[in-house]
Amino acid sequence: MEGKKEDIAVLVKLDKKGIDIDSVLCPNCTNVGESVDHCLVSCSNAALIWNKVLRWWNINCNSSSIDDLFALSPLGSNTQCKIIWEGITWITVYYIWKNRNAKVFGKKILSIDATLQEIQIRGFEWMKVRYNKVFFEWAHWVNDPMSMLNPEPP
Numbered sequence: 001m002e003g004k005k006e007d008i009a010v011l012v013k014l015d016k017k018g019i020d021i022d023s024v025l026c027p028n029c030t031n032v033g034e035s036v037d038h039c040l041v042s043c044s045n046a047a048l049i050w051n052k053v054l055r056w057w058n059i060n061c062n063s064s065s066i067d068d069l070f071a072l073s074p075l076g077s078n079t080q081c082k083i084i085w086e087g088i089t090w091i092t093v094y095y096i097w098k099n100r101n102a103k104v105f106g107k108k109i110l111s112i113d114a115t116l117q118e119i120q121i122r123g124f125e126w127m128k129v130r131y132n133k134v135f136f137e138w139a140h141w142v143n144d145p146m147s148m149l150n151p152e153p154p
């Protein structure tokens with residue numbers, strides 16, 4: 001998990017270099033220093049988006065660490081479920097980051113519901129490519145994603 005956090009940190013640093021190197025405060029709430037976990041998990045917009053995503057997956061998690069979110073295994077040891085959740089985590093991070101940058105540039109930020117919908121659409125498209133031999137139904141995906149994944153035999 002350590003490697004992943006570093007990747008995101010690099011992304012944050014690289015992006016900052018070109019955009020707002022002078023800014024040390026979070027551009028969204030402007031009262032805390034910006035860290036990876038703050039920016040991607042606990043800042044208000046990010047927290048609301050995670051709340052929606054976790055509720056969509058029916059997961060209980062109060063952690064404010066991005067590593068913890070990546071490490072969740074919603075269906076125990078089910079590998080497919082773990083891979084799909086990891087994909088969803090990356091897509092969620094992407095949209096949170098996109099919203100953050102929209103804020104920095106004074107552009108329109110997607111609403112929380114619209115963001116969730118984007119994550120669901122991108123996730124569905126990605127999953128269909130990744131598992132092109134498996135049939136996934138959109139209605140199941142948006143209503144109860146884990147219902148599509150059969151638990152693996154022990």
Ligand SMILES: [Zn+2]
Binds near residue numbers: 027028030039043044
């Ligand atoms: Zn903030």
